[in-house]
Amino acid sequence: MSTGARTVTAPGRSGVVGARVPRVDGKEKVTGEAAYAADIALPRVLVGKVLRSPYPHARLLRVDTSKARRVPGVKAVITAEDTPKIPHGLFVKDTYPLALERVRYVGDEVAAVAAAIEEAASEALELIEVEYEELPAVFDPLEAMAPGAPQLHADRPGNIAYQLSVERGDVEAGFRQAAHVIEERFTTHATYHAYLEPIASVVSYGHTGKLTVWASAQEPFMTQAELAEALHLPPSDIHFIQPHVGGAFGGKTMDDNHLYISCLLALKTRAAVKLVNTREDEFVASRPRVPTVIDLKVGFAGDGAIVAKEARVVSDNGAYTSRTPVIMRTTCIRADSLYRLQNLRTHGYLVYTNKIPTGSMRGFGNPQMHFALESVMDMAARELGMDPLALRLRNATQAGDVTVHGWRVASCGLSECLERTAAEVGWRGARPAPGASGTKRRGVGLACATHVSGRRHFGNYDGSSALVKVNEDGRVVVLSGEGDVGQGSRTIFAQIAAEELGVPYEDVDVTMADTESTPFGMGSHASKVTFVGGNAVRVAAADARRQLLEITARLFEARAEDLAIQDGRIFHRELPQRALTVAEAAKAHIYRQGGEPVIGKGAWDPPSELHDKTFYGNISGAYPFGACAAEVEVDVESGEVKVLRIVSAADVGRAINPMLAEGQIEGGVIQGLGYALCEEIRNEEGRVLNPNFSDYRIMACEDIPVEVKAILVEPVDPYGPFGAKGLGELVVAPVAPAVANAVAHAVGARITSLPITAEKLFTALRRPQASRPATPNR
Amino acid sequence: MSPRQKRQLSLEVNGEPYELLVEPHWLLVDVLRDQLHLTGTKIGCGIGVCGACTVLVDGQAVSSCLALAVDAHGKAVTTIEGLAREGRLHPIQQAFIACGGFQCGFCTPGMIMGAKELLDRNPAPTEEEIRAGLSGNLCRCTGYVKIIESVQVAVRLLQEEMAGEAGAPVSPGPGRHAAVGSGQGGAR
Numbered sequence: 001m002s003t004g005a006r007t008v009t010a011p012g013r014s015g016v017v018g019a020r021v022p023r024v025d026g027k028e029k030v031t032g033e034a035a036y037a038a039d040i041a042l043p044r045v046l047v048g049k050v051l052r053s054p055y056p057h058a059r060l061l062r063v064d065t066s067k068a069r070r071v072p073g074v075k076a077v078i079t080a081e082d083t084p085k086i087p088h089g090l091f092v093k094d095t096y097p098l099a100l101e102r103v104r105y106v107g108d109e110v111a112a113v114a115a116a117i118e119e120a121a122s123e124a125l126e127l128i129e130v131e132y133e134e135l136p137a138v139f140d141p142l143e144a145m146a147p148g149a150p151q152l153h154a155d156r157p158g159n160i161a162y163q164l165s166v167e168r169g170d171v172e173a174g175f176r177q178a179a180h181v182i183e184e185r186f187t188t189h190a191t192y193h194a195y196l197e198p199i200a201s202v203v204s205y206g207h208t209g210k211l212t213v214w215a216s217a218q219e220p221f222m223t224q225a226e227l228a229e230a231l232h233l234p235p236s237d238i239h240f241i242q243p244h245v246g247g248a249f250g251g252k253t254m255d256d257n258h259l260y261i262s263c264l265l266a267l268k269t270r271a272a273v274k275l276v277n278t279r280e281d282e283f284v285a286s287r288p289r290v291p292t293v294i295d296l297k298v299g300f301a302g303d304g305a306i307v308a309k310e311a312r313v314v315s316d317n318g319a320y321t322s323r324t325p326v327i328m329r330t331t332c333i334r335a336d337s338l339y340r341l342q343n344l345r346t347h348g349y350l351v352y353t354n355k356i357p358t359g360s361m362r363g364f365g366n367p368q369m370h371f372a373l374e375s376v377m378d379m380a381a382r383e384l385g386m387d388p389l390a391l392r393l394r395n396a397t398q399a400g401d402v403t404v405h406g407w408r409v410a411s412c413g414l415s416e417c418l419e420r421t422a423a424e425v426g427w428r429g430a431r432p433a434p435g436a437s438g439t440k441r442r443g444v445g446l447a448c449a450t451h452v453s454g455r456r457h458f459g460n461y462d463g464s465s466a467l468v469k470v471n472e473d474g475r476v477v478v479l480s481g482e483g484d485v486g487q488g489s490r491t492i493f494a495q496i497a498a499e500e501l502g503v504p505y506e507d508v509d510v511t512m513a514d515t516e517s518t519p520f521g522m523g524s525h526a527s528k529v530t531f532v533g534g535n536a537v538r539v540a541a542a543d544a545r546r547q548l549l550e551i552t553a554r555l556f557e558a559r560a561e562d563l564a565i566q567d568g569r570i571f572h573r574e575l576p577q578r579a580l581t582v583a584e585a586a587k588a589h590i591y592r593q594g595g596e597p598v599i600g601k602g603a604w605d606p607p608s609e610l611h612d613k614t615f616y617g618n619i620s621g622a623y624p625f626g627a628c629a630a631e632v633e634v635d636v637e638s639g640e641v642k643v644l645r646i647v648s649a650a651d652v653g654r655a656i657n658p659m660l661a662e663g664q665i666e667g668g669v670i671q672g673l674g675y676a677l678c679e680e681i682r683n684e685e686g687r688v689l690n691p692n693f694s695d696y697r698i699m700a701c702e703d704i705p706v707e708v709k710a711i712l713v714e715p716v717d718p719y720g721p722f723g724a725k726g727l728g729e730l731v732v733a734p735v736a737p738a739v740a741n742a743v744a745h746a747v748g749a750r751i752t753s754l755p756i757t758a759e760k761l762f763t764a765l766r767r768p769q770a771s772r773p774a775t776p777n778r
Numbered sequence: 779m780s781p782r783q784k785r786q787l788s789l790e791v792n793g794e795p796y797e798l799l800v801e802p803h804w805l806l807v808d809v810l811r812d813q814l815h816l817t818g819t820k821i822g823c824g825i826g827v828c829g830a831c832t833v834l835v836d837g838q839a840v841s842s843c844l845a846l847a848v849d850a851h852g853k854a855v856t857t858i859e860g861l862a863r864e865g866r867l868h869p870i871q872q873a874f875i876a877c878g879g880f881q882c883g884f885c886t887p888g889m890i891m892g893a894k895e896l897l898d899r900n901p902a903p904t905e906e907e908i909r910a911g912l913s914g915n916l917c918r919c920t921g922y923v924k925i926i927e928s929v930q931v932a933v934r935l936l937q938e939e940m941a942g943e944a945g946a947p948v949s950p951g952p953g954r955h956a957a958v959g960s961g962q963g964g965a966r
Contacts, residue, residue: 022955026875029883030867030890032818032858039817194918196822196830196884246820246884247918279823486882486919491955506954659878663920667881670921693827693916701922702913708923 014567017499017722020659023491024510025244025484034244037200037216038276045202046075046114048265048275049121051128052285053103053110056354056686057137057150060101063111064129071127073120076268079111083264088230090255092161092321094153095357097230097260103132104152104319105354106686107284109257114265114273137354139686141316142293144351152319152352159352161317162325166333166615167345168404174308174343178299180383186294186372187753190316190681191674192286193361194698195486197246198277199258199286203266211266212239215259218248218485219523220513223259230260231267238263242513248485248524249671250360255287255322283691287359288681290327291316294372300380304394306341313348313369318357323364324350326457330365333615335373337403337623338414338450339395344404354686362671364526366451367733371754374447374737378744387430388741389422392448397625399715406616409623411725413651413713417627418448420711424647425629434746439637442644445741446629449733452620453726454528456608462528462621463605464536465519468497468544470598472590474568474583476501476508478540481521482533483513487728488660489529493537495656496721500541501548502565503582527726530656531622534721535604544600548582551589551598555580607719622717622725626650628669628734632742639762641743643673648731649711654723658712664727665710672735674699680755789850791816792860800847807831807842810857818858818887822916829915832888832895833857839895839914858887861894869935870894870928875956879928881919889915893929902933 028034065077076082080100087093099108111128115121136150143149144159152159175181201215211233217223220240228235245252262275277286292315299308315328332348381388397403399412425444426432435442456462467479478497484490490510498505511518521533545565552570553560556578564573571579586598606621631645648669655661678697682689690696716723736754744750749764784799791814800809810816810833819842822830826841833842834856861868870893873879880886889912896903896911903911908929909922917925 020878022875023878024955025883026880026955027867029880029886030858030871030874031862032816032887034883035817036820036884038821039811041815041817194916195882196828196916196918197820197882198822244883247882249918276821279825486884488881494955506956659924663878663881663924666921666923667919668921671918692825693823694825698916698918699922700913700916701926702909704909704922708921710923 014498014502014504016495016505017656018654019657021495021505021657023488024494025490036197036244036246037202037214040202040214040243042202042204042272045272045274046116046269047118047121048262048273049113049125050109050261050281051111051125053099053106053108055103055132055134056106057135058103058132059135060099060103060110060130061133062129062131065111067127067129068113068124071115071120071124073116074113074124075116075271076114076265077111077124077128078264078268082268084232086230086232088226088260089321090226090323091325095257095320097257097264105356107356108319109261109285112261112265114269137686139353139355139683141314141351141353144353145314145349152354156352160349161321161352162328162350164329164332164348165346169343171308171310171343171345175299177301177307179302180380181297181299182376182379182383183297184376184379184752186296186375188292188368188371189754190291190358191289191361191679192283192681192696193249193251195247195249195251198279198282199252200276201259201262202272202274203262204272205266205270210237210239211263212241213263214241214243216245216252217242217254217259218245218252218483219525220483220515221481221520222523223254224515226254227259227263231263240515242483245485249362250364250525251286252485253323253360253525255359256285279693280691283681283696284356284688287322287357289361290324290358290365290368292331292368294369296372296376298376298380300384304384304386304391306339306395307343309336309341309344311346313346315348315350316355316358317350317352318355319352320357322357322359324358327360327365329615331369333405334366334450335369337405337407338397338448340397340401341404355683356688362668363729363732366729367675367736370447370449370733371736371740374734375740375750375752378445378741379750389418389427389431389446392418397450406618407623408618410719411622411653411715411717412625413715414448414625416713417625417649417651418446420713421627421629421647421649422446424709425631425645431745439635441634441636441746442631443742443746444629444631445738445745446627447734447737447741448625448627449730450623450625451726451730451733452526453531453622453624454606455526455619456610458522460610461605462532462608463603464521464533465603466533466536466540467519468501468537468540468600468602470544470548470582470586472583472587474507474581474586476503478508478510478537479518480510480533480537481513481515481518482529483521483523485524487524487529487664488657489533491660492530492534492656496534496537497541499722500538501545503568507568527624527729530724531720531726532604532606534656534724536602538602538721539604540600540602542600543602544598547598547600548585551585552580555588621719622653624651624653624725624727624730626730626734628738630738630742632739632746634743634746634761636747636765639758639765641677641739641756641761643705643739645707646673646705647709647711649713650727650731651713651715651725652727653717653720653725654714655712656722656724661712661727662710665731666708668728668731669708669735670699670704672732673739675732675754676736676739677755785848787848787851789852790854792856802848804847805843806845806847806850809847810842816857816859820884820887822885829892830885830888832891832915834891834895837895837898839892858891861890869939870897870932873932873935874928877924877928877931879920879925885915885917889917889925893932897933897936901936
């Protein structure tokens with residue numbers, strides 16, 4: 001560990017950017033003081049509970065709540081009939097808060113109860129009588145696309161929720177140039193976010209006519225807007241206050257029905273209602289990662305250059321549409337900018353099935369295609385007789401490139417990430433030979449990835465805003481509506497404000513997000529909070545600094561440009577003894593005739609653009625790149641894979657706080673290993689078979705590799721706040737293909753279906769030799 | 779609903795004696811959270827797998843989401859709220875702050891209580907023993923790397939404290955957000 005001390009880089013700076021300072025929320029989190037949604041205590045709060053469909057597809061013939069309403073202590077029992085019947089959904093409005101006429105998956109919300117005590121709510125739930133008429137159901141997206149399949153939504157024929165085609169260059173000509181063509185089908189599976197805090201909300205409604213909402217939501221203002229629309233309320237009648245949030249990873253975008261239902265219960269009862277998901281609710285009715293079937297064909301010239309790529313993507317939407325159209329678009333498009341390719345064609349189909357609706361999970365569709373593409377890169381390297389690292393370096397996107405989809409890549413550490421991760425697992429000019437001892441085989445593999453730092457999408461806006469308030473005692477308060485779901489954005493904002501303003505880090509507080517007091521922010525998504533929100537904070541802090549300098553200039557009868565701020569002291573550059581503290585300046589500004597407070601205001605919208613009709617455009621202000629290398633040991637008798645060592649390098653632009661950046665990498669890598677090896681929501685006829693933490697295993701402390709190494713690559717992005725780019729999602733994407741490539745290196749078997757279970761590998765190892773590579777790759 | 783007979787429950791929580799009336803089926807976690815308003819103890823899974831509800835009962839780590847409150851009769855319960863003394867954080871808490879051994883913080887109270895029991899039992903665990911000892915506490919944010927490091931630093935801090943070097947600064951140094959200093963945010 002290093003200390004917070006760091007040399008001051010420029011006058012007016014505090015030197016705290018780049019330092020491993022402790023988080024602003026540390027003390028409350030290690031003492032149990034930090035309040036999460038379920039910890040919010042209000043007097044006379046009612047307990048909410050939800051009745052779910054036991055059928056994957058059925059008509060609702062009758063829902064009788066009369067007996068349930070008579071249970072003592074029950075204040076409300078609601079069905080779709082008690083709601084405005086306005087469907088929600090950011091892109092396709094097909095989700096009713098409570099099922100209207102039909103249920104489409106096991107877990108679909110049918111009715112909800114609010115009662116004075118939990119026992120009454122449970123009893124009422126059991127007394128709701130529902131008569132279902134079962135309908136034929138379909139669970140496999142390929143079957144759902146076929147003629148004659150049961151149809152989920154009348155206005156979406158063929159069960160197609162959304163489809164897209166994208167084409168660049170000349171794909172046929174590209175394949176004609178190819179010396180080698182790799183063609184393979186890859187499948188990826190549903191995984192669950194598994195944040196430790198289940199979704200929870202406390203909603204209060206009374207005579208003010210306002211709904212006050214405390215919920216574990218990751219996008220305060222977007223949640224407010226979406227609730228307002230579906231509840232038919234003016235947005236300002238919804239006061240959203242973000243408590244501490246116990247992890248989100250895309251799962252707390254509130255695309256599911258939880259928060260709509262707690263608000264409806266509060267509106268109906270004109271009281272306060274608390275609704276807390278059980279872990280089973282989470283597994284059956286949240287919005288897990290989108291499973292995909294990816295047919296991928298890539299052509300390579302003899303020297304390794306990628307000459308053409310063709311893909312067909314089928315994404316499993318589940319029963320309703322969350323953000324999946326754009327998630328599928330990400331699967332179809334984003335990985336293309338990893339390499340300098342020119343000719344491509346992709347078709348994507350988002351298909352309804354009678355399963356849990358899927359949604360955004362750390363990577364937003366990106367890990368799926370990276371698994372396919374980065375597996376193909378290793379398969380191609382083998383055919384070409386090239387080193388997999390060299391093949392990637394041959395094609396890697398570089399700073400200054402405009403990629404095939406129009407990304408303008410201002411900073412890019414991709415090659416450095418590749419070289420450094422490879423070196424860590426023993427690449428010395430070439431990949432080390434696989435090892436063997438007894439029944440164990442060892443191999444190493446790598447993969448790389450790219451992502452975004454924000455993505456222009458919503459009404460041609462992808463910006464953020466902030467206020468930086470300088471109090472009369474010199475302490476500084478940052479107000480931002482971006483919020484913090486655990487990743488540490490409040491700490492990052494404090495560092496950025498301290499640095500820009502020239503005050504000690506300890507003097508900066510950052511409020512929690514609150515739609516009535518913090519300025520507008522889009523919230524935690526698309527790895528944008530540091531990049532976009534951080535820039536807004538920086539602009540606001542610069543505005544506050546300008547005000548402090550002007551105040552002091554008037555007091556000193558000097559010119560503002562001759563003054564500087566450092567460590568909370570404002571001084572004359574030529575006459576350093578002429579100085580006062582930030583507190584003195586702020587106080588002097590208030591306590592005078594016509595005085596006013598020092599409040600810096602900042603807004604920042606990245607230099608990105610909306611894509612055109614063909615999805616071409618510079619969609620993000622900065623693009624992070626990364627690479628991951630794994631060393632695995634495979635037991636050829638059982639097919640079991642053990643990851644001995646995992647290394648992840650991320651081009652973060654610049655790490656505002658290396659301790660937090662490493663934490664993002666380490667956490668993302670372990671989530672990626674879960675995706676690669678052991679996590680899977682298993683279904684049978686639409687029923688989730690493993691809806692709890694004993695049957696759905698996320699990695700525990702003893703399961704992680706003995707060596708997990710995070711490497712920060714810092715090319716300094718020209719648009720990032722102090723050079724920083726997005727990070728959170730990037731690091732998940734290359735993990736699964738790195739492991740698959742290491743497994744193929746160790747034993748010669750190529751697993752194309754995630755997760756890489758012992759069963760799959762055991763079977764693959766016993767396939768006739770002809771159908772799998774005869775010898776390990778190199 | 780038929781009224782149920784409540785039972786007298788006498789227990790000590792974080793050194794304070796309590797006399798409570800509880801129903802026989804009430805869980806310890808619910809009594810801690812809802813009756814005593816000690817919401818630092820979290821409910822993560824409800825089936826004793828994730829460890830977020832870990833508290834110490836007579837020094838033993840217990841999943842309070844599986845324990846009946848009445849079974850704590852006559853016992854001493856320590857929750858996360860009971861670790862800091864007179865505004866001074868416990869060395870394990872200091873170490874988690876200094877090393878960044880948490881992100882969202884939801885698993886943290888249970889994780890720290892698990893670490894407390896581990897270090898009470900084994901004051902100088904190897905890395906392997908730390909990994910095994912904390913495997914009943916799930917974390918989804920950190921990937922455990924900085925949690926393991928936190929426990930290793932806590933071992934050192936506890937040893938220093940034993941050797942009478944209490945108050946030696948843990949890097950990063952003092953400040954309102956730093957590990958050392960008063961809980962009320964002095965040390966400015």
